[in-house]
Amino acid sequence: MKAGAKSPANEWTVGMPSEINNRDPIRIDLSGDWLLASADNSHALTIALPGDVHSALQRAGIIADPYHGRNEADVQWVAYKDWVLERTVAIDAGDLEGHWYLDFDSIDTVASIFVNDRLVLQVDNCFRRHRPDVSQALVAGENRIRLVLHSSIAEGTRRQAEQPFYVPYHDGNSPIANGNMLRKPQCHFGWDWNIAIAPLGVYGSSALCRLETARIEHVTTRQVWLDDGSVDLQVTVELYARDPGILPIHFELDGLRERLDCSVAAGETRITHVFNVADPKRWWPAGSGEQALSILTVETPEESITRQIGFRTLELVTDKDETGSRFALRVNGREIFCRGANWIPADALMSRVTPEGVEDLLRSAVEANMNMIRVWGGGFYEPDWFYDLCDRLGLLVWQDFMFACNLYPSTPDFLENVAAEVEYQVKRLQSHPSIALWCGDNELVGALTWFEESRKDRDRYLVSYDRLNRTVERAMKAASPEALWWPSSPSVGYLNFGDAWHADGAGDMHYWSVWHENKSFDNYRTVRPRFCSEFGFQSYTSMPVIRQFAEARDLNIASPVMEAHQKNAGGNERIAGTMFRYFRFPKDFPSFVYLSQIQQGLAIRTAVDYWRSLKPHCMGTLYWQLNDTWPVASWSSLDYGGHWKAMHYMARRFFQPVAVAAIPSVDGREIAFSVVNDTPEPVTIELEAFLVALDGSRRPLLAAMGSCSPDRAATLVSIAATDIPRDALLFWSFEASNGMRGQGHYVHGTYKALDLAPSGLSLEVASRPDGSFDVTATATGLALHVMLEADVEGRYSDNAFDLTAGQSKTIRFTPRTRLAEGALPRFAACDLESCQGKG
Numbered sequence: 001m002k003a004g005a006k007s008p009a010n011e012w013t014v015g016m017p018s019e020i021n022n023r024d025p026i027r028i029d030l031s032g033d034w035l036l037a038s039a040d041n042s043h044a045l046t047i048a049l050p051g052d053v054h055s056a057l058q059r060a061g062i063i064a065d066p067y068h069g070r071n072e073a074d075v076q077w078v079a080y081k082d083w084v085l086e087r088t089v090a091i092d093a094g095d096l097e098g099h100w101y102l103d104f105d106s107i108d109t110v111a112s113i114f115v116n117d118r119l120v121l122q123v124d125n126c127f128r129r130h131r132p133d134v135s136q137a138l139v140a141g142e143n144r145i146r147l148v149l150h151s152s153i154a155e156g157t158r159r160q161a162e163q164p165f166y167v168p169y170h171d172g173n174s175p176i177a178n179g180n181m182l183r184k185p186q187c188h189f190g191w192d193w194n195i196a197i198a199p200l201g202v203y204g205s206s207a208l209c210r211l212e213t214a215r216i217e218h219v220t221t222r223q224v225w226l227d228d229g230s231v232d233l234q235v236t237v238e239l240y241a242r243d244p245g246i247l248p249i250h251f252e253l254d255g256l257r258e259r260l261d262c263s264v265a266a267g268e269t270r271i272t273h274v275f276n277v278a279d280p281k282r283w284w285p286a287g288s289g290e291q292a293l294s295i296l297t298v299e300t301p302e303e304s305i306t307r308q309i310g311f312r313t314l315e316l317v318t319d320k321d322e323t324g325s326r327f328a329l330r331v332n333g334r335e336i337f338c339r340g341a342n343w344i345p346a347d348a349l350m351s352r353v354t355p356e357g358v359e360d361l362l363r364s365a366v367e368a369n370m371n372m373i374r375v376w377g378g379g380f381y382e383p384d385w386f387y388d389l390c391d392r393l394g395l396l397v398w399q400d401f402m403f404a405c406n407l408y409p410s411t412p413d414f415l416e417n418v419a420a421e422v423e424y425q426v427k428r429l430q431s432h433p434s435i436a437l438w439c440g441d442n443e444l445v446g447a448l449t450w451f452e453e454s455r456k457d458r459d460r461y462l463v464s465y466d467r468l469n470r471t472v473e474r475a476m477k478a479a480s481p482e483a484l485w486w487p488s489s490p491s492v493g494y495l496n497f498g499d500a501w502h503a504d505g506a507g508d509m510h511y512w513s514v515w516h517e518n519k520s521f522d523n524y525r526t527v528r529p530r531f532c533s534e535f536g537f538q539s540y541t542s543m544p545v546i547r548q549f550a551e552a553r554d555l556n557i558a559s560p561v562m563e564a565h566q567k568n569a570g571g572n573e574r575i576a577g578t579m580f581r582y583f584r585f586p587k588d589f590p591s592f593v594y595l596s597q598i599q600q601g602l603a604i605r606t607a608v609d610y611w612r613s614l615k616p617h618c619m620g621t622l623y624w625q626l627n628d629t630w631p632v633a634s635w636s637s638l639d640y641g642g643h644w645k646a647m648h649y650m651a652r653r654f655f656q657p658v659a660v661a662a663i664p665s666v667d668g669r670e671i672a673f674s675v676v677n678d679t680p681e682p683v684t685i686e687l688e689a690f691l692v693a694l695d696g697s698r699r700p701l702l703a704a705m706g707s708c709s710p711d712r713a714a715t716l717v718s719i720a721a722t723d724i725p726r727d728a729l730l731f732w733s734f735e736a737s738n739g740m741r742g743q744g745h746y747v748h749g750t751y752k753a754l755d756l757a758p759s760g761l762s763l764e765v766a767s768r769p770d771g772s773f774d775v776t777a778t779a780t781g782l783a784l785h786v787m788l789e790a791d792v793e794g795r796y797s798d799n800a801f802d803l804t805a806g807q808s809k810t811i812r813f814t815p816r817t818r819l820a821e822g823a824l825p826r827f828a829a830c831d832l833e834s835c836q837g838k839g
Contacts, residue, residue, distance in 0.1 A: 026210040026302055028089055030102075030145070039082035039148065048351075052108070052201030053083050053149070055351035066349075067630045068549045070564045072195050079176070079198035080154070085147040089208060093140035099211040099242045100138055102145070104130045105204025108350075109184040110150040116143055124155075125183035126203075127381055127402060127421045134208070145208070149200045152188075156181040159409075165460065168451035169406040172569060173378075180406035183417060185345065186378040187404075192568040193625070193634040195348050203350050204383060212302050214241035214264045218427040219298050219305045222482060223313075231311055233275040237298055238427075239264050251275070252297040253309075282332050283310025283433040285371040286394030287657050287678070289332075293391060293433070308391045310433025316484045318493065324505025325493065327530040328619035329396070329436055335711060337612070337678045338396065338620035339655040340372035341365065341637065342534060345379040348629040355385055360642045361627050362389050368637075368648055369655035372396040374533060374622050377442035377489075378404030381425045390434035397434045398533065398622070400489065401425075401472050403441035407454060410464040415471045422475035430480040437484040438476055440469050443510065445488050445497050462497060489533050502527060508620075510534035514603060515635075518574060520581070524607035525666070529618050535607055536624030536635035537578075538571055539600035539647070540593045544793065545631045545639045555589045566633040575599075575633075584752045584836045591835035594646075598785045598832070600635075601647035601800060605654045609661035612654075613674035615713040623651075646787055646800040653744070658683055658708075658736045662746035664721070671730065671746065672718040677708040684737040685716055691728045692745070695757055696782035696805030698731065724748045727755075729782075731804070745784070745802055756833035759783035759803070763827050771818040775827055776810045779803035784832040788813070790825040 036047035036056055047056035057063045057078060066075045102113065108126040112119060116139060121132035137143075156178030160167065169180040175196045179189035190196025209215070217238040224232040235251055241264045249260050251273045262271050281292035294309040315330040328335045346353045346361060365373060373390070375382060377400030390397050401422065408414070429435055444465055448454045454461035473485055487493075490500035492507040500507050509529040513519045515537050524535075540546070546555070546562075554561035557572050566572050575596050579585060582599060586592045604623050611618045628640040637648040653659070657678040662671050677683050685708060689701040704717040724730050726749075733743040747754070760780030767773055777786055783803040788796060788811060797812035815825065 026212060028091075028208040030087070030089070030206040030208060034085045034087045037084050037086075039084055042081075047085060047201075049085075049206055050105075050201070050203045051351040052199045052203075052349050054078055054197060054199050055201075055349050066195060066197055069551075069554075069561050072197060072564060075197055079200065080151055082151055083149045083200065085149065085202070086144060088142045088144050090142055091138060091140060095210065096138060096140050099133065099135045101131050101133050101135075101209055101211060103205070103207045103209050104202065105206065107147070107149075107202050108200050109152055109182055110155045112148045112150070114144075114146040114148070117146075125417050125421055126185070127183055128417075128424050147202065152179070152182055152184060152198050152200060153177075163409055164411070166453055167407050167409050167464075168453050170447065170450065173405050180408050183402070183421060185380055185402065186406065187345065187348075187629070190567070191378065192571075193344070193632055193636075194567065194629050195632075197348070199349055201350060211240075211242060213245040213247045214239040214269070214300070216298065216300065216303055216305055217268070219296075219307060219431070220427050220480070221296065221307065221309060221431045223311060225313060230276055230278045231280045233277060233296075233309065233311075234272055235275065235296065235298065236270055236272045239269045239271065241266055241269065247300055249273075250297070250299040252295075252299070253277075254294045277311065280311035283312040283391075284394065285331060285336055285396050286366050287369065287371055288334070288336060288394075288680070291392055291394045296431075307431045308388055308433070309431060310391060312433050314436060314484065316437060316486070318506075323528075323617065324503075324530070325507075326616075326619070327507055328616065331396075334680060335616065335619065336371065336396075337615055337676075337711070338372040338398075338531070338622065339678070340370040340374070340395070340620075340622045341626035341651075342622055342624045343373045343375050343379075343626050345629050346627060355389075357642065358386060359389055361638060362386075362393055362395060364638055364642060364644065364648065365395060365626060366393045368652040369657065370395065370651075372398060372436070372620070372622060373626060374398035374400065374489075376400055376404065376625075377402050377439070381429070384428070387429055387432040387434055391432055395434055396436040397432070398437050398439060398489075399429070399435055400439045400442050401476075403444055403468070403472075405443050405447055407444070407447055407451065407461060407465065408468055410467040415467065418468065419471050419475040422472055423479045426476050426479035426483065430483055435483075437486055439486045439489050440472050441488050443489070444469075445491065446499075446501060446510075448497070504528045504530070506530060508533040511607075512536075514607075515574065518577065521603050521606040522664075524603075525610045525663075528614055529611060529621075531618065531620035532607070532611060533620070533622045534624045535604070535621075537600045537603035538568065538575055538633055538635050539596040539645060540575070540633045541565075541628070541631050541636075541639050542597070542643055542645060543590050543593055543789065544791075545641065545643060546593065549631050557589070557592060562633075565631060568633075571633060578603075582750050582752060583832075586835050587837040591830065591837075594787055594830050594835055595832075597646035597787075598800065600645070601637075601650035604637075604647060605650055608651075608654045609659075609674070610663055612659070612676045613661065613663055613672075613713050613715075615676055615678075616711070641793075643793065644795065644799070646785070649796070649799040649801075653742055656740060656742060658685075658738065658740040659742060660685065660687060660716070660732065660734045660744070662730060662732070662744065664746075664748070668748075669721050670718050671721055671724070671748070673704070673716045673732065674713060675706070675708045675716045676713040677710060679738065680710045681738065682710055683708050683740075685734055686736075687716055687732060687734045689719070689730060689732040691724065692731045692782060692804050693728050694755060694782060696759070696779065696803075698804050701730070721748055726753075729754075731802070743802075751784075751832060756784070756836070757781050759831050759833055761786065761803075761829050761831055761834070763788075763829055765824055765827060767824065768812075772812055772814040773825065774810050775813055776808055777803065777829060778808040779805065779831075781805050782833075786829055786831045788827055788829050790815075790827050792816070792819065792825045794825075 115137035159181035176189035
């Protein structure tokens with residue numbers, strides 16, 4: 001059938017070819033090609049599962065790339081239709097005996113499932129695994145499986161109308177209405193960084209299975225640490241059977257294999273086996289020790305489940321102190337300062353997500369000295385392999401439950417659905433050593449003040465919220481009693497529904513005054529968070545990415561295409577307004593993009609430098625956000641596709657475990673050199689400070705040496721602000737006794753006040769045998785915030801760096817794809833002076 005042709009209903013009896021992937025007598029893999037058609041028969045094509053409808057339509061040429069130009073508006077019709085997926089499978093008469101069930105990891109979101117035209121299940125939660133019994137619907141020979149994916153837009157509207165009272169949603173984040181009615185990623189309905197196309201599809205694995213003696217529903221673990229330093233690993237297997245029977249189960253931990261012959265009852269059976277590990281190697285977050293992992297396998301004759309286990313203890317420290325109460329994570333008895341960023345889905349369309357691409361993003365986080373990410377509550381609970389990666393990379397995970405920035409129903413059916421979701425997700429993920437904390441939601445307490453309805457009737461909406469929050473908490477505690485719970489983000493603490501956005505004394509903080517209220521970067525130093533789990537500043541995505549979705553005629557910040565790729569109301573004006581505050585206006589569009597990234601990095605560095613200097617009062621900074629879902633102006637430090645923005649290179653420096661920062665006093669009269677030490681050993685710091693004139697010449701200002709205790713911050717030395725002449729900058733370099741080193745500069749005032757002279761930047765390129773290139777940048781004057789850019793995608797060993805007069809710096813550039821022999825990338829360099837308009 002030709003893609004795009006109309007498909008009469010009777011043509012569906014043909015179905016897909018009945019070839020079966022990985023066929024065995026008890027499991028038929030349903031991944032691969034299915035027929036796909038709109039319910040009104042206006043379109044017919046194929047879809048590859050796992051996958052989403054939009055991607056299938058694009059591959060068939062029915063819609064253009066939603067990410068290009070202004071195509072978003074042209075593809076919105078897709079989500080208003082119902083879509084039908086079909087295929088056939090053959091089952092031999094001899095295999096038909098017994099109990100059969102379908103097994104879908106994730107169906108997005110509202111769907112009716114039919115086997116041979118018999119309705120076997122209706123689903124409305126893409127965060128749950130679905131395993132309907134289909135025994136009575138199957139026949140010997142060909143069987144037709146049909147999924148009807150209903151429009152989430154229509155379903156959200158219908159459910160809102162059935163609520164006992166109106167449940168508001170944030171229309172600035174969700175231009176597609178009523179997404180809060182559904183258990184579906186909230187960012188699918190748009191966000192202030194996401195495309196609004198409400199995708200739908202089938203994700204993860206899908207299969208038709210025959211139930212033999214019993215199937216594994218969950219494998220969970222519990223670590224009991226004993227006084228002699230050993231640990232009992234309690235492994236619990238939850239089984240489901242239709243009839244009583246005997247099932248052999250093999251438990252294996254790091255090669256130690258033991259068999260139990262277990263009696264199973266009809267329904268659910270739980271079996272617990274204990275491994276005693278005499279001398280466990282502990283798992284540590286990145287930068288604090290090794291990521292020691294053990295492999296646990298639970299195997300029956302029909303299936304095998306593998307889990308990565310990391311032996312570690314974890315506590316959330318909320319002890320009272322002189323300013324309120326603390327908020328710190330203690331891993332293996334040691335408090336860890338959490339350095340990191342917020343994670344959003346890797347792509348707006350699930351068909352485009354690959355493990356390789358996600359691993360690149362997560363590795364970039366670790367390479368920037370991060371040890372934590374926050375999986376934000378408006379996206380997905382990520383697949384198992386995502387958390388496996390976090391385990392191996394040493395990334396602690398702050399895991400939100402999937403509620404964000406809206407109010408939600410609290411009807412019994414909704415809460416029952418949520419409880420089942422929480423039980424499934426917590427049991428699925430709780431064994432991962434990377435999972436540090438489960439958080440009830442993102443900003444729902446604050447959302448109570450955002451809507452006229454909840455402001456007028458706060459009691460009703462607060463009670464409704466508490467019912468939802470308590471449902472999540474109870475289900476989480478039942479699924480994993482030892483898991484760490486935090487009620488909401490931001491939150492002052494348990495059963496506290498007050499303002500946490502600016503609370504310095506307790507809990508976690510989201511601090512958005514600099515971006516949303518257009519306050520100065522210095523404003524970050526007016527708050528003293530215990531743990532800041534969100535704060536951010538926008539920039540434009542990099543020029544190579546912009547050229548993927550925009551034509552030459554669109555390269556203007558006010559063009560319709562660029563505005564279509566800016567989802568935050570007033571975002572472009574705020575970026576430009578900040579430039580007027582701190583910089584001379586850029587000379588052209590590429591310079592505008594460059595400068596937006598530099599000021600983004602400076603904003604976040606200002607916050608992180610100060611808040612780290614407050615350690616141990618502050619014990620975590622997670623900026624918003626690490627990655628992008630599509631090419632868009634946003635708060636991310638990694639472009640869509642993984643390219644490092646200027647801020648990510650800066651983050652590698654300001655998140656270094658041992659770092660030195662220049663912190664001005666509140667009155668601006670002194671500049672303190674603050675040392676932070678996130679390592680478990682004391683360090684000695686040798687510091688040299690210089691005054692650098694606007695022609696790039698430098699002269700010594702001071703040299704200092706001092707020590708910093710383990711896991712602490714301290715002031716090494718202070719200078720008077722008057723020591724810095726008006727026509728000079730403060731530069732410094734340091735080296736720590738553990739080998740860490742770094743450098744930086746400080747401007748006492750604004751960059752626009754500096755009459756910078758041309759830097760005389762030049763580049764020399766040399767190819768290397770391994771396919772990488774050495775790029776040597778040299779300056780004859782002062783070159784601030786030098787950014788290198790190539791005409792091919794790749795990674796730089798450093799970027800966004802400074803050069804003074806006569807200095808050279810060699811950067812290693814590694815192309816993403818190796819170039820042909822003898823080919824050289826074309827490199828360009830930009831610095832602060834060269835990007836300025838000259839009139």
